Each structure stands twice: as structure tokens, then as C-alpha cells.
Amino acid sequence: MxxxxxxxxxxxxxxxxxxxxxxxxxxxxxxxxxxxxxxxxxxxxxxxxxxxxxxxxxxxxxxxxxxxxxxxxxQPQQAVPWRAHTPGRARRFRVWHVFVLVAAVALLVVAFLPGSLAGWFGGDGPQAGGGGGRGTVEEPFRGSPAAQWEDGVRGISVPNAKAVGWMSAAQVEQALDRTRDFLVAANLDADTLRGKRPDKAIASVNPRQEDTARYLRKAFLTPDAQNDPLLLFSRFDPEKVRLAGDVVKVRGQLRLREGPRGAVEVASDVTYVYPVRRANPDSREVERTIVRREVVASWDDPAKVRTAPGTFSLLSYKVDMTNGGCGVNLTGYFAPEFGTRAGGDGPDTDPYDRQKPVTDGGADGSCGNATRS
Known part of the structure; x- marks a missing residue:
């Protein structure tokens, strides 16, 4: 040039x-x-x-x-605004940094509180992996999804009352409350858990329902496979086992439906997690007994069915239990095992998987393997 x-x-x-x-x-x-x-x-x-x-x-x-x-x-002429910027790139930058921050926090939680994330995602579904940690006297639910559950009766959700069958909305609300009270008396009452006869819970059941009345008479006198109080009530032998603390973790719900002859049926599906230790006051080893129950109570129209006021008829009751005693238990008490336990001859089962239905298996004494405790 x-x-x-x-x-x-x-x-x-x-x-x-x-x-x-x-x-x-x-x-x-x-x-x-x-x-x-x-x-x-x-x-x-x-x-x-x-x-x-x-x-x-x-x-x-x-x-x-x-x-x-x-x-x-x-160069082609382009109109460029004063202080022009490209917000898309800045937004991606900020989102990426937020993701990095959340991931870092999650890693810290896992590092310092192992097993705490399990309750966020795995409490109602199948296990994603791992068996969780062991509880302690100070932290009886450590390593368990139940650590994120509600305490006691607060873990049982109740639907909004509405008129169903022969009952008004106000009567349905009372039926829901009384059904929940029965579950509390049968599975959370301190005397019931210490092995006493659950008289308050029994008083809620229709005494004119002959098959149930017969079951309740025999279950606490001469329990057997067909008349086992554990089918409906949670009990521990106070001479062998006691609760590790005063808290039982609970998750479940009640549901409403109309039954035959206009009856109001309240179906419950509730899981109870009991942290237990040996009755010896010096024992510090903590295990957990997990019990899931499906109970259907029918509030019948007294004009069509013989019933006592304020009581319901039991349509069905099913139970799945983990570490409550392997084999046919004729003592009438849960018998949790401590220390290293041998595997059962049944399939692997996640006791925190509430998406599957409660089965009728186990009555023949077969035992499965719990993947979490």
C-alpha cells in the first residue's frame, strides 16, 4: 500500500x-x-x-x-441501542450458579446428616438405594426416612368432611374424628404400647358384630394365628422391650366412600415407626419396628344395621410388619430382634414403600428381608 x-x-x-x-x-x-x-x-x-x-x-x-x-x-450498518446487552447469556450464567449452589448445599447435607435426604424423596416410594443408618438413643430415627415424618397423630391426614350416605357433613366429620381416635388408641396410646389391653380402642368397635367381638375376646386371653391382637393393635412386652423415647413417627391418611345400605366407610392406610430398645435400662442399642396397617371402618345406618351408638363395624384389617417377630408369633406382643439378624427366606421388601398394597402374606411363618429399617 x-x-x-x-x-x-x-x-x-x-x-x-x-x-x-x-x-x-x-x-x-x-x-x-x-x-x-x-x-x-x-x-x-x-x-x-x-x-x-x-x-x-x-x-x-x-x-x-x-x-x-x-x-x-x-461493515453493514446496524442500529445498536445505548448500553445494549444480551440478557439470555446472563440468565444462563445466573441459573448455572444457582444450580451449583444447590448442589453444594445438598452435598453438605449428605456429608453431615447422612440419610436425611431419604425422607424427602423415598418415604412413600420404593427404595432408591442403600439401607440407611442405625438409630441411637439420642437420635432414634437417624438414617430412616421416618425422620422427616410427623410425630404421632399429626402424621394421619384427614379429608374434608362432606355429606356421604346416610350422614350429614357434620356427622361425617365426627365419624372421621372417631376413626382417627381409634387408630391412636390402638397404635399410639402409651398403655397399649406397653402391652395393656386397649379398652378404649375396643369400645369404638360395634359390640353386636359377632365375629369381631369373638376375635377380641380370644386375642387377649389365648392368642393364636387367627386371633392375634397384633393384627389390629401395636403392643410390646414391657419385660423385654421399651420404646426409645416418647416419639412414634407416623405417615398415612383416611379416605371416605359410601358403602352398602348408605353406610359411610372410612378406609385408613397408616405406617407407624417404633424405635425400641431392650428393657434393660443400661441397653443403648436401638432398633426400629415398622408397622403398616390398612383398616376399613363402616359407620352403619342404625335404621338398617344393628349397631351401638358411636361405634363402627370392622370390614377388614391387614398388617405388614418389619422386625416385629419372624414366624408365627403367639405371644400377643411384637418381638423385635437386636444386633445382627439372619436373612429370611422370603423376598426383599422395602417397609417404607407405601405405593404397594398391604399383602396377606406371612401368616404361614415365612419371613422376608427388609431393605431398610
Whole structure:
């Protein structure tokens, strides 16, 4: 590229003045119709006058200014707003940093509170992996999904009352409350858990339901496989086992439906987690007995069914238990095992998986293997 060398005296200023002047020309040229900084005619006149030494000839721009001018002329014109920015990239940057922050917090929780995340995701579904940790006297639910569950009766959710069958909404609300009270008396009452006869719970059952009345008479006197109080009540032998603390973790719900002859049926599906230790006051080893019960109570229309006021008939009751005693238990008490236990001959089972139905298996003495405790 040819260069024109012009003495400074001919230009009437220093090199700094050259760039400054060229900048002013660019500003004036921005208003021309074709968008260029300097027209071809002006540029030719500039060269001619410069060679001839015309005193008022415009100053020649520096090589850097010419290069910038040529680059600007070659680029397409775009309207760029003042302080323009691209928010999409910034948003991705911020979202990524939020993700990193959440992941870091999760890793810290896992590191310092092992097993605590299990209750967030695995309490009602199949196990994602791992068997959890062992409880202690100070933390009896450590390593268990139940650590995130509610305490006691607060873990039983009750639907909104509405008119069903022969009952008004107010009567249905009372039936829901009394069904929940029965579950508490049968599975959470301190005397019941210590092995006493659950008289308060029994008083809620229709005494004119002959098969159930017969079961309740025999279960506490001469328990057997068909008349086992553990089918309906949670009990521990106080001479062998006691609760590790005063808290039982609970998760479950009641559901409403209309039954035959306009009866109001309240179906319950509730899991109870009992932390237990040996009755020896010096024992500090903690295990957990997990009991899931499905009970259906029928609040019958007294005009159509013989029933005592304020009582319900038992339509069905099923139970799944983990570490409550393997084999046919004829003692009438849960018999949890402590220490290392041999595996059972049945399938692997996750006692915290509440998505599967309660089965009728186990009555023949077969035992499965719990994947979590």
C-alpha cells in the first residue's frame, strides 16, 4: 500500500492534530446520504490540494484512522441501542450458579446428616438405594426416612368432611374424628404400647358384630394365628422391650366412600415407626419396628344395621410388619430382634414403600428381608 509522506509544517499541526481532525470529519460525514464518512470527490481534492501545498487543505488522517474508517465502511450498518446487552447469556450464567449452589448445599447435607435426604424423596416410594443408618438413643430415627415424618397423630391426614350416605357433613366429620381416635388408641396410646389391653380402642368397635367381638375376646386371653391382637393393635412386652423415647413417627391418611345400605366407610392406610430398645435400662442399642396397617371402618345406618351408638363395624384389617417377630408369633406382643439378624427366606421388601398394597402374606411363618429399617 502506497504511503504519502507530508511534512508537518505543510499540514499546519502535529500528528495528534491529524487524528483529531479526522475524527471531526467522520462526525460530519455521518449525515451524508450514502452513509460514508468522506465522499470520493472530497478525498481526491484533499490529495490534490495537499500535493500543491494549498494552505487550507484538510489534514490527512493517520494510517490508523484510515484503517478504522475503511473497516467501518465495509461493515453493514446496524442500529445498536445505548448500553445494549444480551440478557439470555446472563440468565444462563445466573441459573448455572444457582444450580451449583444447590448442589453444594445438598452435598453438605449428605456429608453431615447422612440419610436425611431419604425422607424427602423415598418415604412413600420404593427404595432408591442403600439401607440407611442405625438409630441411637439420642437420635432414634437417624438414617430412616421416618425422620422427616410427623410425630404421632399429626402424621394421619384427614379429608374434608362432606355429606356421604346416610350422614350429614357434620356427622361425617365426627365419624372421621372417631376413626382417627381409634387408630391412636390402638397404635399410639402409651398403655397399649406397653402391652395393656386397649379398652378404649375396643369400645369404638360395634359390640353386636359377632365375629369381631369373638376375635377380641380370644386375642387377649389365648392368642393364636387367627386371633392375634397384633393384627389390629401395636403392643410390646414391657419385660423385654421399651420404646426409645416418647416419639412414634407416623405417615398415612383416611379416605371416605359410601358403602352398602348408605353406610359411610372410612378406609385408613397408616405406617407407624417404633424405635425400641431392650428393657434393660443400661441397653443403648436401638432398633426400629415398622408397622403398616390398612383398616376399613363402616359407620352403619342404625335404621338398617344393628349397631351401638358411636361405634363402627370392622370390614377388614391387614398388617405388614418389619422386625416385629419372624414366624408365627403367639405371644400377643411384637418381638423385635437386636444386633445382627439372619436373612429370611422370603423376598426383599422395602417397609417404607407405601405405593404397594398391604399383602396377606406371612401368616404361614415365612419371613422376608427388609431393605431398610
Amino acid at each position: 502506497a504511503c504519502v509522506i507530508i511534512p508537518c509544517a505543510a499540514l499546519g499541526g502535529t500528528g495528534a492534530g491529524i487524528e483529531s481532525q479526522r475524527g471531526a470529519a467522520l462526525s460530519r460525514g455521518a449525515g451524508t446520504d450514502d452513509g460514508s464518512s468522506v465522499s470520493d470527490e472530497e478525498w481526491e481534492r484533499f490529495l490534490r490540494d495537499s500535493v500543491n501545498g494549498v494552505p487550507d487543505a484538510p489534514k490527512e488522517p493517520s494510517a490508523r484512522a484510515r484503517m478504522v474508517t475503511r473497516r467501518l465502511q465495509e
